[in-house]
Amino acid sequence: MIVYTEYEFVNLVNHQNDINFLAAAITPWHALGIDAAIYRLQQQGIKLKGYIMLMAHSTTGSAINASNFHMPDYEDIIMVTIDGSHRNRTFSDKIKNKCSKYWYYIKHDPYDVTKPLFYWATPLKPSYELIPKIAFYKPDYNIQFIITDEGLGSYLNTPYTWWKFSFLEGGVRAGLKATWSILIRDNYYIHRLKKRKQIQYYQLLKGKKGHWVQNQEAIADYRHILAIDKQKYDFTYYEKAIIINTDMLFESGVIKQGRDALIYQKIAHAMSDKEIPIILKPHPREKDIARYANINCMIEKNSSVAQENIFATLSNNPYCVIGIASTTLVTAKILFGIEAISINHLIPSKDLNDKNVFTNFNKTFSDLLYMPKSEQELLEDIDHCINR
Numbered sequence: 065m066i067v068y069t070e071y072e073f074v075n076l077v078n079h080q081n082d083i084n085f086l087a088a089a090i091t092p093w094h095a096l097g098i099d100a101a102i103y104r105l106q107q108q109g110i111k112l113k114g115y116i117m118l119m120a121h122s123t124t125g126s127a128i129n130a131s132n133f134h135m136p137d138y139e140d141i142i143m144v145t146i147d148g149s150h151r152n153r154t155f156s157d158k159i160k161n162k163c164s165k166y167w168y169y170i171k172h173d174p175y176d177v178t179k180p181l182f183y184w185a186t187p188l189k190p191s192y193e194l195i196p197k198i199a200f201y202k203p204d205y206n207i208q209f210i211i212t213d214e215g216l217g218s219y220l221n222t223p224y225t226w227w228k229f230s231f232l233e234g235g236v237r238a239g240l241k242a243t244w245s246i247l248i249r250d251n252y253y254i255h256r257l258k259k260r261k262q263i264q265y266y267q268l269l270k271g272k273k274g275h276w277v278q279n280q281e282a283i284a285d286y287r288h289i290l291a292i293d294k295q296k297y298d299f300t301y302y303e304k305a306i307i308i309n310t311d312m313l314f315e316s317g318v319i320k321q322g323r324d325a326l327i328y329q330k331i332a333h334a335m336s337d338k339e340i341p342i343i344l345k346p347h348p349r350e351k352d353i354a355r356y357a358n359i360n361c362m363i364e365k366n367s368s369v370a371q372e373n374i375f376a377t378l379s380n381n382p383y384c385v386i387g388i389a390s391t392t393l394v395t396a397k398i399l400f401g402i403e404a405i406s407i408n409h410l411i412p413s414k415d416l417n418d419k420n421v422f423t424n425f426n427k428t429f430s431d432l433l434y435m436p437k438s439e440q441e442l443l444e445d446i447d448h449c450i451n452r
Contacts, residue, residue, distance in 0.1 A: 065118075065130060067145045070194070077115065078201035085114030085141060086198070087185040090121050091348055092370035093391060094187045095132040097212030100285040101185045101266050102135060112183065113140035120148050127348040127368065134292045134373070164196035169256050172199075182207045188214035190263075192253050209257065213267045215391040219276065220424050228418060268398055276428070278398060286399060290376035297369065301362070303380040305341040306331070306446065308361065309371060309390040312347050313421070321415045324388055325355050327407050327439075331386065332360040334443055340383070340450065345371060347390070375400045384434075384449035389425045397432050403449045405434040410442065 068076065077083065085105075087098045098116060105112060116133075120126040130143050153161075182205035184190065190209045199207055211218075227246045231239030257263050268283060269276040308328050313319045332342045342361035346353050348368055356363060371392040375381070384403040385396045388411070396402040406429075408422040416422065426435060434449075436442040 065143055065145050067147050069147045073115075073117070073144065073146055074194070074197045077198055081204075083114040083182075084180065084205065085112040085183045085185075086117070087115070088117040088119055088191060089128055089132075089187070090119050091127050091215075092132040092368060092373070093213065093215055095128060096134070096286065096289060096370055096372060097187060097266075098185055099134050099289045100282065101210050101212050102138070102141070103285050103289060104266065104281075105183060110183075111140075114142075114183075116141060116143045118143060118145045120146075121349055129368070132368065132370065134289045161197070164200050168196040168199050169253050176206060179204060179206045181205065183210060184208070185210040185212055185266075187212050188218055189250065189254065190257065192250060207262060209263050211263060211265045211267070213391075216389060216394060216425070218267055219269055220389070220421075220428055268395065283398060286372070287376075290373060290399070293373075294377050297374065297377050299374045299377050300379075301341065302343060302374060302382050303378050305343050305382050306335060307371075307382045307385045308342065308344040308359075309385055309387040309392045310344065310346050310350060310356070311388055311390045312349060313388055314355075315350060315352060318418050318421050319411065319415060320417060322355050323411045323415045324407070325359065327410055327442075328356070328361075328386075329359045330439065331442070331446070335446075336360060338450075343382075345374075371396070372399060375402065384446060386446075389421065393433055394429055403434065403452075404432070405436065405442065405445055405449070407436070407442065409435055409437045410439060 077086070085102075087101070089095045089098050102112065116138075118126075118128050118130070133143070182202055184195075184207055186209065189211065195207070227239070227242050230242035230246065254263070266279075266282055268279055268286065270279045271277045308331070310324070314322060314324060328344065335342055342359070343364055344356055344359060344361045345364040346356070346367045348370075350367070353363065371385075372395050375396065381400060381402050384405055385392055386405045386407060387393050388406060388408050393404040393406055396404050406425070408425060411422070413419050434445040436445050
């Protein structure tokens with residue numbers, strides 16, 4: 065797979081007048097959403113030609129490769145890796161960038177029914193910095209942004225919560241920079257794109273927070289994609305097991321202490337007498353796996369495979385999925401009918417830097433998940449999942 069810097073890739077795309085598709089992905093979950101979006105466009109008879117950008121997370125690095133995609137034949141869609149390094153911009157470059165943003169977000173009105181569409185699929189939000197650099201050289205197209213699932217962040221987080229995460233994950237410097245980019249600039253940009261009818265949401269849930277409706281079209285597409293390589297892996301050891309899905313809340317600083325690992329340890333101890341296997345699957349961007357060493361469980365080494373892809377291979381479901389605010393807690397229930405348990409009520413407020421993360425999660429998904437308020441209730445919920 066060819067590796068490009070962003071500057072090299074922009075030049076590559078801008079010199080090709082016959083492409084009509086771009087996509088960007090950072091995690092295996094993003095890859096699944098991109099797959100489904102491509103499938104939906106193909107079902108509509110749209111011929112796509114372009115690129116999928118595999119990108120690294122700004123703080124935790126790369127967590128994705130070509131094997132995370134499921135479609136057997138992309139025909140004219142090429143995968144490339146984008147190197148996160150940036151060349152030193154000249155004064156002329158900076159002026160051009162500012163002018164292109166002004167032109168695209170303020171002056172330019174691209175809506176013209178006579179122009180063909182250029183599709184740009186990306187999780188959570190459009191690539192605001194990259195858009196003007198490419199749109200300026202595609203004046204014969206209307207760019208249509210397809211917003212795919214980022215994970216639970218697509219439903220839980222507001223610009224304000226993303227801004228707070230910038231401080232927790234990137235430090236004070238990143239947080240201060242995000243004050244402008246997330247709270248002010250991005251809000252204006254998305255307003256302009258929505259006004260031009262350039263935003264199309266393609267996610268598993270639609271509607272408003274607390275009143276989500278399952279998007280059956282997207283769910284059907286996700287299931288179709290997952291079924292494509294059902295025989296690709298052997299994860300039969302997940303069947304009739306209890307699955308623990310970890311997340312980035314400890315490493316991002318939301319949880320102060322390793323209280324989540326202690327709860328998982330108690331679950332494994334309680335299940336040891338029942339001889340029920342426990343499988344812990346780390347988040348694909350999680351680095352500190354050693355903190356789970358004292359848990360009597362199997363730790364999944366192939367963390368780059370999306371959990372949804374694993375579940376799709378099984379003839380028999382796991383008993384349940386346990387976590388805090390992992391995306392899989394929701395998708396396991398929506399896509400596969402697997403019971404899911406969130407332990408966030410069991411983590412004391414004093415161990416949280418931001419308890420609103422949990423409060424927000426509870427309000428949004430309490431109708432889908434078990435949310436025990438004590439360790440005894442947790443064990444009862446697990447027993448119910450085992451015996452149902």
